[in-house]
Amino acid sequence: MVDAARALCIVVVTLWHWTLSVTHRTADGSLAMPNPIHAVAGGWLATWVLQIMPVFFLVGGYANLVGWQRAQARGTTAGQFVRGRLRRLLWPTAVWALLWLAGELIAAVLPGPHRWMWEWFPGYLTPLWFLVVYGLLIATVPITATLNARYGARVLVVLVLLIAFGSVAHRGAHLAWAGWVTAALVWLFCHQLGYAWRSWDLGRRPLAQRLAVVGAGLAGLVGLTVGAGYSRSMVATAGEESNIFPTNAAIAVLAVFQLGLLVVVTPAAERLLRRPTAWKPVVAVNVVALTIFLWHMTAYLVVLWAYEGLGGTLAAEPTAGWWAQRWLWLLAPSAVMAVLAVLFARVELAARRPRRQAGR
DSSP: OHHHHHHHHHHHHHHHHHHSOOOEEOTTSOEEOOOSGGGSTTHHHHHHHHOOHHHHHHHHHHHHHHHHHHHHHHTOOHHHHHHHHHHHHHHHHHHHHHHHHHHHHHHHHSSSOOOOHHHHOGGGTGGGHHHHHHHHHHHTHHHHHHHHHHHTHHHHHHHHHHHHHHHIIIIISOOHHHHHHHHHHHHHHHHHHHHHHHHTTGGGSOHHHHHHHHHHHHHHHHIIIIISOOOSOSSOOTTSOOSBTTBOHHHHHHHHHHHHHHHHHHHHHHHHHTSHHHHHHHHHHHHTHHHHHHHHHHHHHHHHHHHHHTTOOOOSSOOHHHHHTHHHHHHHHHHHHHHHHHHHHHHHHHHHSOOOOTTO
16 A cells, blocks of 8 residues: 555656646746646645645655664664665665756856756756655654654654644744744654554554544644635645645644545555556556656656747646646656656666675
């Protein structure tokens, strides 16, 4: 189930960026990519499921705890564990960054004006905040996993109280720094919630308990969005304060809600995943998950350039014509992404191979 959830995260993030971004040129020629949620009646409700970033951290917490428990059983040190996990993350990211930087430097020395990527298409780099935050969480696994083993639910309670305190300081006292501290605590909470998923075997609990997790998350979402004035949309939406930058308490309760949904469907999902026709796509996506995450915006940009080169104009609003083109922005980037996956999957696979110890 965890592997399926990870694959689902990658697919949803990728398709959201490709098909639900109203990417267009601004007055200075830059590319902006807002979403159409504000133009869709009740569209905010879809974000309670499709804002999938909390699930990334839930899955990450679950997987990191499994990895840590296995490492301890093998006698692996904390440093070796962290280095091995970070290696999986950083090698493919370094290759991506070096190739893009090389391209930027070549463009910079060519005749004519040059604008750096972050100047004309900041949306390209925005998703990469996840890698920074997740890398920091990996570095803390030996500590946070030990706290989970020793104190269990009390760690989550402390984090909830700290998030509540930070939220009051940010929204009530208007302390900007408190918003960013709270953001860090929210992602730590989501990761720690993944530990709870694993430690308490939530997917096999009685249905009433699994539904209680859904209910707690839903109650929290309703309370914050209706009673406390948080935005109903869980993604950045025109005309509303973002719940994601900086990440706030609404995302923490969204994580609880989404964990509840995952554990409710776990028995049915596990039965489905026993079928090869369902399991093979999950394996295929997970083999190249980080490659897709890193390169899917490159695939999108290649199609954007080709589309404009052929005379197409990028719509600035989600018009009927824009909706009618969604098939193009699904299929064309998918074709480019398939090529990029073939080229760069080997880097991801090499990063997963354990390093040989000296003397062996």
